[in-house]
Amino acid sequence: MKLKVISLGALALATPLAWGEASVADYRAALADKDANPGMLIIDKGERLFHEKRGPKNVSLEKCDFGLGPGKIKGAYAQLPRYFKDTQKVQDLESRLLTCMTTLQGFKEDELKAKLYADQRLNEDNTDMEAIAAYVSFQSDGMKINPPLKHAAEKEAVKLGEAMFWRRHGPMDFSCATCHTEDGKRIRLQGLVNVFKPTDIQATMSTWPTYRVSHGAVRNMQHRIWDCHWQMRTPDIDYGSPATVALISFLTYQAKGGTYDLPGMKR
Amino acid sequence: MKTKLMTACLLAVLVPFAQADEKLAAKVDKLVAESFRAGPGQDMSRLTQDETQKICSETRNSPTPAQIQAINAREQATIKYPDDNKLMGDWKNGEKLVKGGFGMRIGNIEPDKVERQKGGNGGNCYACHALDPKEVAAGNLGPSLAGYGALRGSSEEIIKYTYDKLYNTQATVACSNMPRMGHFGILTPAQIADVTAFLISAESPLNKK
Numbered sequence: 318m319k320l321k322v323i324s325l326g327a328l329a330l331a332t333p334l335a336w337g338e339a340s341v342a343d344y345r346a347a348l349a350d351k352d353a354n355p356g357m358l359i360i361d362k363g364e365r366l367f368h369e370k371r372g373p374k375n376v377s378l379e380k381c382d383f384g385l386g387p388g389k390i391k392g393a394y395a396q397l398p399r400y401f402k403d404t405q406k407v408q409d410l411e412s413r414l415l416t417c418m419t420t421l422q423g424f425k426e427d428e429l430k431a432k433l434y435a436d437q438r439l440n441e442d443n444t445d446m447e448a449i450a451a452y453v454s455f456q457s458d459g460m461k462i463n464p465p466l467k468h469a470a471e472k473e474a475v476k477l478g479e480a481m482f483w484r485r486h487g488p489m490d491f492s493c494a495t496c497h498t499e500d501g502k503r504i505r506l507q508g509l510v511n512v513f514k515p516t517d518i519q520a521t522m523s524t525w526p527t528y529r530v531s532h533g534a535v536r537n538m539q540h541r542i543w544d545c546h547w548q549m550r551t552p553d554i555d556y557g558s559p560a561t562v563a564l565i566s567f568l569t570y571q572a573k574g575g576t577y578d579l580p581g582m583k584r
Numbered sequence: 585m586k587t588k589l590m591t592a593c594l595l596a597v598l599v600p601f602a603q604a605d606e607k608l609a610a611k612v613d614k615l616v617a618e619s620f621r622a623g624p625g626q627d628m629s630r631l632t633q634d635e636t637q638k639i640c641s642e643t644r645n646s647p648t649p650a651q652i653q654a655i656n657a658r659e660q661a662t663i664k665y666p667d668d669n670k671l672m673g674d675w676k677n678g679e680k681l682v683k684g685g686f687g688m689r690i691g692n693i694e695p696d697k698v699e700r701q702k703g704g705n706g707g708n709c710y711a712c713h714a715l716d717p718k719e720v721a722a723g724n725l726g727p728s729l730a731g732y733g734a735l736r737g738s739s740e741e742i743i744k745y746t747y748d749k750l751y752n753t754q755a756t757v758a759c760s761n762m763p764r765m766g767h768f769g770i771l772t773p774a775q776i777a778d779v780t781a782f783l784i785s786a787e788s789p790l791n792k793k
Contacts, residue, residue: 434693480612483644485637487630488688488768492641495761496725504711504723543693552626553691560619 356451356528356580359443359535363452366445372422381417383410383453394457395577398566400468407474409565411450411539412557418446433556434540437532451526451535451580458579462522464569471566478567481560482512491549493564507584512571522572524581531584538565605642612641625692640759652758660755663748663766666773671747671780672738678782679716679789681775682709688770704770707750707779712762715782716789725761733784734791746783750776 351357367378383393384401398409404416418424435441443451466472485492493512496502500517502509510521526537536544542561546554554561622628636655639647647655665671684706689696709715714722715729722728736742748755751766751773765771771779782788 436694438694476608477611477615480608480641481615484612484616484633484641486616486633488770489686489763490637490640490761490768491763494645502723502725504725505721506723547689547691547694550686550688550690551630552620552622552628553693555619555621558619560615563615 354528354580354582355533356526356535356582359448359528360452360455360580362443363448363450363455366449367452372418372424374421374423376421378414378417378421378449381414381421383413390453390456392457392460394454395460395463396465398471398474398562398569399465400470406559407468407470407562407566409538409557409562409569410454411446411537412562414446414450414453415557430556434536434543435532435534437529437534440533443534447526447535447537447540450537454526454537454577455579457577460577462519462569462572462575462577464566464573466570474563474566475570477559478563478565481564482567487550489550493545496545512568515571515574518568518572519575522569523575523577524579524583526579527581527583529583535580538568609638609642623692625690625695627690630690636754636758643759645759645761647758655754655758656756659752659758659764659767660748662764663751663755664773665747666777671743671777672784673774673777673779673781675778675781675785675788677775678778678780681706681771681779682715682782683719684708686770703772707765707771707775709779717793718789729783729790731791731793733786733788736784738784738786743780743784747776747780750779 370377380387381390382388382401382403383390384396384399385391385393394410397413398407400407401413401416406412408416415426415429418429419426429446432444434447435443464471466475482493482497485495496504496509497512499509500511500514502511511517512521522538525541526535528534529536539556539561542564543554543556616631620626620628620631633641636659639651639655643651666673685704686706686708687696687700687704688702690701695701709729710719710722712723712725713727713729714724715732717730732746733742745756750771752764753760753762754764763770766773766776782790785791
Protein backbone atom coordinates (compact mmCIF):
# COMPACT_ATOMS: atom_id res chain seq x y z
CA MET A 318 0.00 0.00 0.00
CA LYS A 319 2.67 2.46 1.07
CA LEU A 320 4.74 1.59 -1.98
CA LYS A 321 1.85 2.33 -4.28
CA VAL A 322 1.27 5.71 -2.71
CA ILE A 323 4.93 6.48 -3.31
CA SER A 324 4.75 5.49 -6.98
CA LEU A 325 1.75 7.79 -7.23
CA GLY A 326 3.93 10.61 -5.93
CA ALA A 327 6.46 9.80 -8.62
CA LEU A 328 3.73 10.03 -11.24
CA ALA A 329 2.78 13.44 -9.93
CA LEU A 330 6.35 14.62 -10.32
CA ALA A 331 6.63 13.20 -13.82
CA THR A 332 3.68 15.29 -14.99
CA PRO A 333 4.21 18.82 -13.75
CA LEU A 334 1.80 20.37 -16.29
CA ALA A 335 -1.69 21.49 -15.34
CA TRP A 336 -3.93 18.53 -14.75
CA GLY A 337 -5.78 17.83 -17.95
CA GLU A 338 -8.24 15.02 -18.45
CA ALA A 339 -5.63 12.78 -20.00
CA SER A 340 -3.36 12.86 -16.99
CA VAL A 341 -6.19 11.97 -14.65
CA ALA A 342 -7.05 9.07 -16.95
CA ASP A 343 -3.40 7.99 -16.71
CA TYR A 344 -3.68 8.12 -12.97
CA ARG A 345 -6.75 5.99 -12.96
CA ALA A 346 -5.20 3.44 -15.29
CA ALA A 347 -2.14 3.26 -13.06
CA LEU A 348 -4.47 2.75 -10.16
CA ALA A 349 -6.78 0.04 -11.34
CA ASP A 350 -6.15 -1.41 -7.92
CA LYS A 351 -8.38 0.57 -5.60
CA ASP A 352 -6.23 -0.06 -2.54
CA ALA A 353 -3.73 2.31 -4.07
CA ASN A 354 -6.17 5.23 -3.90
CA PRO A 355 -4.87 7.39 -1.03
CA GLY A 356 -8.52 8.03 -0.20
CA MET A 357 -8.63 4.51 1.27
CA LEU A 358 -6.50 5.73 4.17
CA ILE A 359 -9.03 8.47 4.90
CA ILE A 360 -11.85 5.95 4.71
CA ASP A 361 -10.05 3.81 7.30
CA LYS A 362 -9.76 6.86 9.51
CA GLY A 363 -13.47 7.60 8.96
CA GLU A 364 -14.36 4.05 9.99
CA ARG A 365 -12.46 4.41 13.26
CA LEU A 366 -14.08 7.76 14.01
CA PHE A 367 -17.54 6.48 13.14
CA HIS A 368 -17.36 3.71 15.73
CA GLU A 369 -15.56 5.71 18.39
CA LYS A 370 -17.42 7.27 21.34
CA ARG A 371 -17.00 10.99 20.76
CA GLY A 372 -18.42 14.42 21.49
CA PRO A 373 -19.89 15.91 24.70
CA LYS A 374 -22.33 12.98 24.93
CA ASN A 375 -19.59 10.41 24.41
CA VAL A 376 -21.46 8.20 21.95
CA SER A 377 -20.54 6.73 18.57
CA LEU A 378 -22.38 7.36 15.32
CA GLU A 379 -23.58 3.75 15.22
CA LYS A 380 -27.19 4.86 15.86
CA CYS A 381 -27.19 7.51 13.17
CA ASP A 382 -30.03 7.06 10.68
CA PHE A 383 -28.91 7.85 7.13
CA GLY A 384 -32.33 6.92 5.75
CA LEU A 385 -32.42 3.13 5.96
CA GLY A 386 -32.76 3.01 9.75
CA PRO A 387 -30.45 3.63 12.74
CA GLY A 388 -27.01 2.17 12.15
CA LYS A 389 -27.79 0.91 8.63
CA ILE A 390 -25.11 2.44 6.46
CA LYS A 391 -24.76 -0.24 3.79
CA GLY A 392 -26.29 1.29 0.65
CA ALA A 393 -27.60 4.37 2.48
CA TYR A 394 -25.57 6.90 0.46
CA ALA A 395 -26.90 5.43 -2.79
CA GLN A 396 -30.38 6.51 -1.66
CA LEU A 397 -29.57 10.06 -0.67
CA PRO A 398 -30.59 12.87 -0.69
CA ARG A 399 -33.94 12.01 0.86
CA TYR A 400 -36.62 13.44 3.12
CA PHE A 401 -36.18 12.84 6.86
CA LYS A 402 -39.19 12.95 9.16
CA ASP A 403 -37.27 13.95 12.27
CA THR A 404 -35.76 17.10 10.75
CA GLN A 405 -38.61 17.60 8.26
CA LYS A 406 -36.01 18.34 5.63
CA VAL A 407 -34.48 16.79 2.56
CA GLN A 408 -30.87 16.01 3.50
CA ASP A 409 -27.78 14.81 1.73
CA LEU A 410 -25.05 12.72 3.32
CA GLU A 411 -23.12 15.64 4.76
CA SER A 412 -26.06 17.57 6.19
CA ARG A 413 -27.37 14.35 7.74
CA LEU A 414 -23.99 13.68 9.29
CA LEU A 415 -24.12 17.17 10.78
CA THR A 416 -27.54 16.37 12.27
CA CYS A 417 -26.23 13.18 13.90
CA MET A 418 -23.07 14.79 15.20
CA THR A 419 -25.08 17.55 16.85
CA THR A 420 -28.12 15.62 18.10
CA LEU A 421 -26.53 12.26 18.99
CA GLN A 422 -23.03 13.30 19.93
CA GLY A 423 -23.73 16.81 21.18
CA PHE A 424 -21.19 18.66 19.05
CA LYS A 425 -21.99 22.33 18.49
CA GLU A 426 -22.96 23.11 14.90
CA ASP A 427 -21.00 26.37 14.84
CA GLU A 428 -17.85 24.67 16.08
CA LEU A 429 -18.11 21.97 13.44
CA LYS A 430 -18.71 24.55 10.74
CA ALA A 431 -15.74 26.60 11.84
CA LYS A 432 -13.45 23.93 10.39
CA LEU A 433 -15.20 21.91 7.70
CA TYR A 434 -12.41 21.13 5.30
CA ALA A 435 -8.70 20.44 5.31
CA ASP A 436 -6.81 23.44 3.90
CA GLN A 437 -4.83 22.08 0.96
CA ARG A 438 -2.59 25.15 0.96
CA LEU A 439 -1.31 24.07 4.37
CA ASN A 440 -1.16 20.36 3.50
CA GLU A 441 -3.66 19.61 6.25
CA ASP A 442 -5.10 16.15 6.83
CA ASN A 443 -8.80 15.71 6.12
CA THR A 444 -11.10 16.83 8.93
CA ASP A 445 -13.01 14.23 10.92
CA MET A 446 -16.24 15.15 9.12
CA GLU A 447 -14.63 14.68 5.71
CA ALA A 448 -13.26 11.30 6.78
CA ILE A 449 -16.55 10.06 8.23
CA ALA A 450 -18.48 11.16 5.13
CA ALA A 451 -15.96 9.30 2.98
CA TYR A 452 -16.40 6.16 5.08
CA VAL A 453 -20.21 6.22 5.03
CA SER A 454 -20.37 6.87 1.29
CA PHE A 455 -17.92 4.01 0.65
CA GLN A 456 -20.56 1.62 2.02
CA SER A 457 -22.44 2.24 -1.25
CA ASP A 458 -19.55 1.39 -3.54
CA GLY A 459 -20.79 -0.68 -6.49
CA MET A 460 -24.44 0.28 -5.94
CA LYS A 461 -26.79 2.11 -8.28
CA ILE A 462 -27.40 5.82 -7.76
CA ASN A 463 -31.00 5.68 -6.66
CA PRO A 464 -32.27 8.73 -4.75
CA PRO A 465 -35.96 8.40 -3.83
CA LEU A 466 -38.27 10.83 -5.55
CA LYS A 467 -41.52 10.04 -3.75
CA HIS A 468 -42.03 12.62 -1.03
CA ALA A 469 -43.30 16.00 -2.21
CA ALA A 470 -40.30 17.65 -0.52
CA GLU A 471 -37.90 15.48 -2.53
CA LYS A 472 -39.59 16.49 -5.78
CA GLU A 473 -39.53 20.13 -4.74
CA ALA A 474 -35.82 19.93 -3.90
CA VAL A 475 -34.96 18.61 -7.38
CA LYS A 476 -37.07 21.32 -9.00
CA LEU A 477 -35.57 24.11 -6.89
CA GLY A 478 -32.11 22.69 -7.43
CA GLU A 479 -32.54 22.90 -11.18
CA ALA A 480 -33.75 26.50 -10.95
CA MET A 481 -30.82 27.32 -8.65
CA PHE A 482 -28.53 25.75 -11.24
CA TRP A 483 -29.64 28.42 -13.73
CA ARG A 484 -29.57 31.37 -11.32
CA ARG A 485 -27.00 33.92 -12.44
CA HIS A 486 -25.46 36.09 -9.75
CA GLY A 487 -22.23 37.73 -8.70
CA PRO A 488 -19.78 40.00 -10.51
CA MET A 489 -19.00 37.42 -13.21
CA ASP A 490 -22.65 36.82 -14.15
CA PHE A 491 -22.05 33.10 -13.66
CA SER A 492 -24.59 30.38 -13.00
CA CYS A 493 -23.76 26.68 -12.83
CA ALA A 494 -25.26 26.51 -16.32
CA THR A 495 -22.52 28.79 -17.70
CA CYS A 496 -20.02 25.98 -17.33
CA HIS A 497 -21.96 22.72 -17.13
CA THR A 498 -24.55 22.46 -19.92
CA GLU A 499 -22.58 21.64 -23.05
CA ASP A 500 -20.44 18.77 -24.27
CA GLY A 501 -16.69 19.06 -24.64
CA LYS A 502 -16.30 22.40 -22.84
CA ARG A 503 -13.25 23.36 -20.81
CA ILE A 504 -12.06 26.09 -18.46
CA ARG A 505 -8.44 26.25 -19.53
CA LEU A 506 -7.62 22.52 -19.71
CA GLN A 507 -10.15 21.40 -17.13
CA GLY A 508 -12.97 19.38 -18.66
CA LEU A 509 -16.46 20.46 -17.58
CA VAL A 510 -19.26 18.00 -16.89
CA ASN A 511 -22.47 18.45 -18.90
CA VAL A 512 -25.18 17.73 -16.34
CA PHE A 513 -27.76 17.17 -19.08
CA LYS A 514 -25.83 14.29 -20.64
CA PRO A 515 -26.65 11.17 -18.61
CA THR A 516 -23.36 9.30 -19.15
CA ASP A 517 -21.39 12.43 -18.28
CA ILE A 518 -23.21 13.28 -15.06
CA GLN A 519 -23.33 9.60 -14.03
CA ALA A 520 -19.56 9.35 -14.39
CA THR A 521 -19.27 12.51 -12.28
CA MET A 522 -21.65 11.79 -9.44
CA SER A 523 -20.65 8.12 -9.13
CA THR A 524 -17.10 9.16 -8.22
CA TRP A 525 -17.82 11.57 -5.35
CA PRO A 526 -16.51 11.67 -2.64
CA THR A 527 -13.23 11.70 -4.47
CA TYR A 528 -9.52 11.91 -3.73
CA ARG A 529 -8.42 15.21 -5.28
CA VAL A 530 -4.81 14.90 -6.30
CA SER A 531 -4.33 18.68 -6.44
CA HIS A 532 -5.59 18.95 -2.84
CA GLY A 533 -3.97 15.81 -1.46
CA ALA A 534 -7.27 15.18 0.30
CA VAL A 535 -10.64 13.49 -0.05
CA ARG A 536 -13.36 15.95 -0.97
CA ASN A 537 -17.13 15.49 -0.77
CA MET A 538 -19.92 16.98 -2.88
CA GLN A 539 -20.57 19.77 -0.36
CA HIS A 540 -16.99 20.90 -0.89
CA ARG A 541 -17.36 20.79 -4.69
CA ILE A 542 -20.53 22.89 -4.49
CA TRP A 543 -18.75 25.38 -2.22
CA ASP A 544 -15.71 25.38 -4.56
CA CYS A 545 -17.80 26.21 -7.66
CA HIS A 546 -19.58 29.02 -5.77
CA TRP A 547 -16.20 30.34 -4.69
CA GLN A 548 -15.21 30.41 -8.37
CA MET A 549 -18.47 32.25 -9.04
CA ARG A 550 -17.26 34.87 -6.49
CA THR A 551 -20.26 34.47 -4.20
CA PRO A 552 -20.03 34.56 -0.42
CA ASP A 553 -19.33 31.11 1.13
CA ILE A 554 -22.37 28.92 0.61
CA ASP A 555 -23.37 27.38 3.92
CA TYR A 556 -22.54 23.71 4.53
CA GLY A 557 -25.65 21.55 4.31
CA SER A 558 -27.83 24.56 3.51
CA PRO A 559 -31.11 24.10 1.59
CA ALA A 560 -29.56 25.44 -1.64
CA THR A 561 -26.65 22.97 -1.48
CA VAL A 562 -29.03 20.09 -0.81
CA ALA A 563 -31.34 21.23 -3.62
CA LEU A 564 -28.41 21.42 -6.08
CA ILE A 565 -27.14 18.02 -4.96
CA SER A 566 -30.67 16.57 -5.24
CA PHE A 567 -30.88 17.85 -8.81
CA LEU A 568 -27.41 16.58 -9.78
CA THR A 569 -27.95 13.19 -8.14
CA TYR A 570 -31.31 12.78 -9.82
CA GLN A 571 -29.74 13.61 -13.20
CA ALA A 572 -27.21 10.82 -12.52
CA LYS A 573 -29.79 8.19 -11.51
CA GLY A 574 -28.90 4.75 -12.80
CA GLY A 575 -25.14 5.28 -12.64
CA THR A 576 -23.11 2.99 -10.40
CA TYR A 577 -21.02 4.30 -7.49
CA ASP A 578 -17.32 3.66 -7.93
CA LEU A 579 -15.82 4.94 -4.68
CA PRO A 580 -13.71 6.64 -3.67
CA GLY A 581 -13.13 8.57 -6.86
CA MET A 582 -9.81 10.03 -7.95
CA LYS A 583 -9.64 13.37 -9.73
CA ARG A 584 -7.44 16.32 -10.51
CA MET B 585 -62.35 34.31 -35.00
CA LYS B 586 -59.81 31.72 -35.76
CA THR B 587 -56.93 34.05 -34.90
CA LYS B 588 -58.70 35.07 -31.72
CA LEU B 589 -59.08 31.46 -30.77
CA MET B 590 -55.44 30.88 -31.48
CA THR B 591 -54.27 33.82 -29.42
CA ALA B 592 -56.59 32.67 -26.67
CA CYS B 593 -54.94 29.25 -26.76
CA LEU B 594 -51.51 30.79 -26.85
CA LEU B 595 -52.33 33.01 -23.92
CA ALA B 596 -53.71 30.05 -22.02
CA VAL B 597 -50.40 28.30 -22.46
CA LEU B 598 -48.16 31.29 -21.89
CA VAL B 599 -49.77 32.92 -18.89
CA PRO B 600 -49.56 30.00 -16.44
CA PHE B 601 -45.95 29.47 -17.53
CA ALA B 602 -45.02 33.04 -16.82
CA GLN B 603 -46.75 32.94 -13.46
CA ALA B 604 -45.16 29.62 -12.58
CA ASP B 605 -41.74 31.03 -13.45
CA GLU B 606 -42.24 34.04 -11.24
CA LYS B 607 -43.27 31.81 -8.36
CA LEU B 608 -40.28 29.57 -8.93
CA ALA B 609 -37.94 32.57 -9.04
CA ALA B 610 -39.39 33.83 -5.75
CA LYS B 611 -38.81 30.42 -4.19
CA VAL B 612 -35.22 30.38 -5.40
CA ASP B 613 -34.65 33.87 -3.99
CA LYS B 614 -35.85 32.52 -0.64
CA LEU B 615 -33.59 29.48 -0.99
CA VAL B 616 -30.60 31.76 -1.59
CA ALA B 617 -31.54 33.97 1.36
CA GLU B 618 -31.48 30.88 3.63
CA SER B 619 -28.28 29.35 2.29
CA PHE B 620 -25.44 31.83 2.57
CA ARG B 621 -24.17 33.04 5.91
CA ALA B 622 -23.71 36.77 6.29
CA GLY B 623 -20.83 38.05 8.36
CA PRO B 624 -17.29 39.36 8.20
CA GLY B 625 -15.53 38.53 4.94
CA GLN B 626 -18.79 37.91 3.06
CA ASP B 627 -20.65 40.23 0.70
CA MET B 628 -24.31 39.34 0.49
CA SER B 629 -25.02 42.05 -2.10
CA ARG B 630 -23.42 39.78 -4.71
CA LEU B 631 -26.43 37.49 -4.46
CA THR B 632 -28.94 40.17 -5.39
CA GLN B 633 -29.65 39.92 -9.09
CA ASP B 634 -29.87 42.87 -11.44
CA GLU B 635 -32.70 42.97 -13.99
CA THR B 636 -30.58 41.34 -16.71
CA GLN B 637 -29.46 38.49 -14.49
CA LYS B 638 -33.08 37.93 -13.47
CA ILE B 639 -34.32 37.63 -17.04
CA CYS B 640 -31.42 35.41 -18.09
CA SER B 641 -32.05 33.10 -15.12
CA GLU B 642 -35.79 32.88 -15.55
CA THR B 643 -35.58 32.23 -19.30
CA ARG B 644 -32.55 29.95 -18.86
CA ASN B 645 -30.53 32.18 -21.18
CA SER B 646 -33.19 32.15 -23.92
CA PRO B 647 -34.78 35.62 -23.67
CA THR B 648 -37.66 36.58 -25.96
CA PRO B 649 -36.97 39.08 -28.79
CA ALA B 650 -38.51 41.88 -26.70
CA GLN B 651 -36.36 40.95 -23.71
CA ILE B 652 -33.26 40.86 -25.93
CA GLN B 653 -33.98 44.41 -27.09
CA ALA B 654 -34.49 45.62 -23.55
CA ILE B 655 -31.27 43.97 -22.34
CA ASN B 656 -29.16 45.26 -25.25
CA ALA B 657 -30.42 48.84 -24.74
CA ARG B 658 -29.97 48.78 -20.96
CA GLU B 659 -26.47 47.33 -21.13
CA GLN B 660 -25.32 49.60 -23.98
CA ALA B 661 -26.21 52.56 -21.75
CA THR B 662 -23.74 51.37 -19.08
CA ILE B 663 -20.66 51.61 -21.31
CA LYS B 664 -18.09 54.23 -20.31
CA TYR B 665 -15.04 55.24 -22.31
CA PRO B 666 -11.55 56.27 -21.17
CA ASP B 667 -11.06 59.96 -20.32
CA ASP B 668 -8.89 60.54 -23.40
CA ASN B 669 -11.43 58.61 -25.49
CA LYS B 670 -8.64 56.46 -26.94
CA LEU B 671 -10.04 52.96 -27.35
CA MET B 672 -6.70 51.46 -28.39
CA GLY B 673 -4.23 51.47 -25.52
CA ASP B 674 -0.98 49.66 -24.81
CA TRP B 675 -1.07 46.09 -26.19
CA LYS B 676 1.80 44.97 -23.96
CA ASN B 677 -0.15 45.85 -20.84
CA GLY B 678 -3.17 44.28 -22.51
CA GLU B 679 -1.24 41.02 -22.82
CA LYS B 680 -0.62 41.01 -19.05
CA LEU B 681 -4.28 41.71 -18.31
CA VAL B 682 -5.43 38.94 -20.63
CA LYS B 683 -3.23 36.45 -18.78
CA GLY B 684 -4.11 37.58 -15.28
CA GLY B 685 -6.83 35.85 -13.28
CA PHE B 686 -9.98 37.61 -12.08
CA GLY B 687 -9.35 37.87 -8.34
CA MET B 688 -12.49 38.96 -6.41
CA ARG B 689 -12.81 35.75 -4.41
CA ILE B 690 -14.29 36.36 -0.98
CA GLY B 691 -15.51 34.41 2.05
CA ASN B 692 -13.74 32.90 5.02
CA ILE B 693 -12.51 29.61 3.59
CA GLU B 694 -10.15 30.74 0.84
CA PRO B 695 -10.46 34.48 0.17
CA ASP B 696 -8.14 36.34 -2.19
CA LYS B 697 -5.73 38.86 -0.70
CA VAL B 698 -7.57 42.03 0.25
CA GLU B 699 -6.25 44.08 -2.67
CA ARG B 700 -7.38 41.40 -5.12
CA GLN B 701 -10.86 41.21 -3.59
CA LYS B 702 -11.73 44.68 -4.88
CA GLY B 703 -11.02 44.06 -8.51
CA GLY B 704 -9.24 41.44 -10.50
CA ASN B 705 -5.70 41.75 -11.70
CA GLY B 706 -6.82 40.62 -15.11
CA GLY B 707 -9.59 39.44 -17.38
CA ASN B 708 -8.91 35.70 -17.14
CA CYS B 709 -9.47 35.47 -20.89
CA TYR B 710 -7.63 32.14 -21.32
CA ALA B 711 -10.20 30.51 -19.05
CA CYS B 712 -12.63 30.73 -21.98
CA HIS B 713 -10.71 31.71 -25.14
CA ALA B 714 -7.71 30.73 -27.21
CA LEU B 715 -5.75 33.97 -27.89
CA ASP B 716 -1.96 33.88 -28.35
CA PRO B 717 -1.44 30.62 -30.27
CA LYS B 718 1.60 29.89 -28.07
CA GLU B 719 -0.58 29.52 -24.98
CA VAL B 720 -1.93 25.96 -25.06
CA ALA B 721 -3.85 26.00 -21.78
CA ALA B 722 -6.85 27.76 -23.28
CA GLY B 723 -10.48 27.03 -22.53
CA ASN B 724 -13.26 26.91 -25.11
CA LEU B 725 -16.41 28.39 -23.57
CA GLY B 726 -15.93 31.29 -25.96
CA PRO B 727 -14.73 31.36 -29.60
CA SER B 728 -11.03 31.32 -30.50
CA LEU B 729 -9.61 34.84 -30.78
CA ALA B 730 -6.31 33.83 -32.40
CA GLY B 731 -5.58 36.19 -35.29
CA TYR B 732 -8.47 38.45 -34.23
CA GLY B 733 -7.01 41.70 -35.62
CA ALA B 734 -5.33 40.01 -38.58
CA LEU B 735 -8.73 38.67 -39.64
CA ARG B 736 -10.89 41.71 -38.90
CA GLY B 737 -8.63 44.64 -39.46
CA SER B 738 -8.39 47.75 -37.32
CA SER B 739 -11.17 50.05 -38.53
CA GLU B 740 -12.85 52.45 -36.09
CA GLU B 741 -15.86 50.19 -36.19
CA ILE B 742 -13.95 47.06 -35.21
CA ILE B 743 -12.15 48.94 -32.45
CA LYS B 744 -15.39 50.22 -30.98
CA TYR B 745 -17.11 46.85 -31.39
CA THR B 746 -14.24 45.21 -29.50
CA TYR B 747 -14.07 47.82 -26.73
CA ASP B 748 -17.85 47.63 -26.21
CA LYS B 749 -17.77 43.84 -26.25
CA LEU B 750 -15.21 43.82 -23.45
CA TYR B 751 -16.94 46.51 -21.45
CA ASN B 752 -20.37 44.92 -21.63
CA THR B 753 -20.98 42.06 -24.04
CA GLN B 754 -24.68 42.02 -23.28
CA ALA B 755 -25.06 45.26 -25.21
CA THR B 756 -24.88 42.98 -28.26
CA VAL B 757 -25.35 39.41 -26.99
CA ALA B 758 -28.12 39.21 -24.40
CA CYS B 759 -27.50 36.55 -21.74
CA SER B 760 -23.99 35.86 -23.05
CA ASN B 761 -21.79 33.58 -20.96
CA MET B 762 -19.04 36.20 -21.03
CA PRO B 763 -18.78 38.39 -17.92
CA ARG B 764 -19.58 42.10 -18.24
CA MET B 765 -15.97 43.12 -17.58
CA GLY B 766 -16.27 46.90 -17.49
CA HIS B 767 -19.75 47.04 -16.02
CA PHE B 768 -18.72 45.11 -12.92
CA GLY B 769 -15.34 46.81 -12.61
CA ILE B 770 -13.31 43.69 -13.36
CA LEU B 771 -11.36 45.89 -15.79
CA THR B 772 -11.21 49.71 -15.90
CA PRO B 773 -11.87 51.66 -19.14
CA ALA B 774 -8.11 52.25 -19.59
CA GLN B 775 -7.42 48.54 -19.09
CA ILE B 776 -10.13 47.62 -21.59
CA ALA B 777 -8.44 49.90 -24.14
CA ASP B 778 -5.18 48.02 -23.47
CA VAL B 779 -6.84 44.65 -24.03
CA THR B 780 -8.53 46.00 -27.17
CA ALA B 781 -5.08 46.89 -28.48
CA PHE B 782 -3.81 43.40 -27.64
CA LEU B 783 -6.61 41.91 -29.75
CA ILE B 784 -6.27 44.29 -32.70
CA SER B 785 -2.69 45.59 -32.92
CA ALA B 786 -0.62 44.08 -35.74
CA GLU B 787 2.36 43.80 -33.34
CA SER B 788 0.44 41.70 -30.86
CA PRO B 789 1.58 38.04 -30.71
CA LEU B 790 -2.06 37.08 -31.07
CA ASN B 791 -1.93 38.37 -34.65
CA LYS B 792 1.39 36.72 -35.50
CA LYS B 793 1.44 33.37 -37.26
